Amino acid sequence: MYTEKVMEFFANPKNVGELTDPDGVGTVGNPVCGDIMRITIKVVDGVITDVRFKTFGCGAAIATSSMVTEMVKGKTVEEAMQVTNRNVAEALGGLPPNKLHCSNLAADAVHLAIKNYQERLSGKDSQEERQEVKCDHLA
Numbered sequence: 215m216y217t218e219k220v221m222e223f224f225a226n227p228k229n230v231g232e233l234t235d236p237d238g239v240g241t242v243g244n245p246v247c248g249d250i251m252r253i254t255i256k257v258v259d260g261v262i263t264d265v266r267f268k269t270f271g272c273g274a275a276i277a278t279s280s281m282v283t284e285m286v287k288g289k290t291v292e293e294a295m296q297v298t299n300r301n302v303a304e305a306l307g308g309l310p311p312n313k314l315h316c317s318n319l320a321a322d323a324v325h326l327a328i329k330n331y332q333e334r335l336s337g338k339d340s341q342e343e344r345q346e347v348k349c350d351h352l353a
């Protein structure tokens with residue numbers, strides 16, 4: 215059902231937790247499946263130098279959260295915004311069709327954290343970015 219890579223990132227997730235004093239925070243949830251992901255990022259000179267996740271969900275949700283953090287760490291915010299739902303699923307060697315929504319949540323949480331960072335950088339009094347996601351397709 216799951217690839218070896220999905221099982222590895224589920225059993226040994228990377229970047230678990232939450233950054234203290236993050237530069238950006240994004241939380242997404244899917245009310246249908248109940249998965250919730252929270253991504254916190256630290257940005258220095260436009261580069262994501264650290265990223266952490268907290269996820270409430272299935273093994274695929276944990277694996278995609280872990281994978282997306284690995285994919286964006288060390289990238290510029292512009293590069294990280296280019297990471298798509300499909301990229302996350304492909305990096306894990308694919309996901310079962312009924313679990314593709316998890317990759318949507320992971321990429322969307324990163325995008326929201328970056329949006330939150332950009333709003334803070336521009337001087338807006340920004341609250342944490344939150345979004346409910348309908349996850350029935352890959353972008």
